[in-house]
Amino acid sequence: MPTPTKGPRLGGGPAHERLMLANLAAALFTHKSIKTTETKAKRLRPVAERLITFAKKGDLHARRRVLATIGDKSVVHELFTEIAPLVAERDGGYTRITKLGFRKGDNASMVQIELVLEPVTPKVRAKRTASASATVEAPEAEAPEAEAPEAEASDVPVEETETVEASEPVAEEAPSEAAAEVEADAAEKADDSSK
Template sequence: MPTPTKGKRLGGGASHERLMLANLSAALFEHKRITTTVTKAKRLRPFAERMVTFAKRGDLTSRRRVLAQIRDKSIVHELFTDIASAVEGRDGGYTRITKIGNRKGDNAPMAVIELILDPVSAKQATVAEAETATKSAAPAPVAESADSGDSAESADSPESADSATSADSADEAPAKDETAAAEAPAEAPAVDADAPAAEAPAVDVEKGNEEDEPEKKA
């Protein structure tokens, strides 16, 4: 007979072990807690939690897989309705094992295995929300850094430098034209004002000299 891959086998064979685990899990789902040996409780725990995981999915395929192990339809219905809704906020750890001492008679170590149907505490809910927010916000800085790196590369590239210099020269050209246009009207009136002022005294002086000459001759 082949040996089990992990731990000791319950019962006489593999089929007997499967039936024992199915019956124990059915009793656990019906009564929410059972008392058994520590060895059976440890072997029952992963089996029962797997059935709870199927119940949380809630689809037809999962229900058929559970019905292949647990033949009682009323227990399966309770598992998919009441227990699945009670543990909806948990990601795992649906059972708890508590040792209660040895059994009288054969001195076998005993334990109580029960379902954890309590609601998730506020602290655990806050931690779960914080982890979800951290995971959702993690790609954002990477994208921003990538965009900033692209912008920095584009700014450092020769094409961007040429465009910047051309833009600066284009901005300087209108400024020079405006300053020249502003200075030109200011110089023109100064030239026109000086010309008549210089010519007028010359004409008056000459006329005065011509008028004085006949008097001197006379």
């Protein structure tokens, strides 16, 4: 349950705020994306996500709970038949708010709130070491299987080969006059700093 906000309500009284949020939710479910002020979108997000959670349950009681908030039966039907199956695999986070800038007349921060209907991709978990996974994640029956490849790798005989690499000696380079001057200057500076 979201915590109550401080300050004045949207639109005046509590009944007007409830009606505004219900109408915004109905418009969101109908059009899948709406443009509104940032304050209204932030207040709409928990209401819309709660209604989508009811729609995912799909039973008669959930449908009546949604109908108590949104009075339009066609919007509720669309929510239960079209939107709920698309977000069935998603565990929350059904809406996305994107900032658009400021409104010209009163400089109100405008946003676009939209339904996230893309299929969810499961996260790939990184495997831990064999001993950690045996104690934390894997049951005792799977622990010996995880250690078996390590034992097999140590039993494989290693082939030893004789390879000799021969390299030719590098010819001595005669230092140039400029290099000799740089080395002499570096040696003088080292002597001066040590004194």
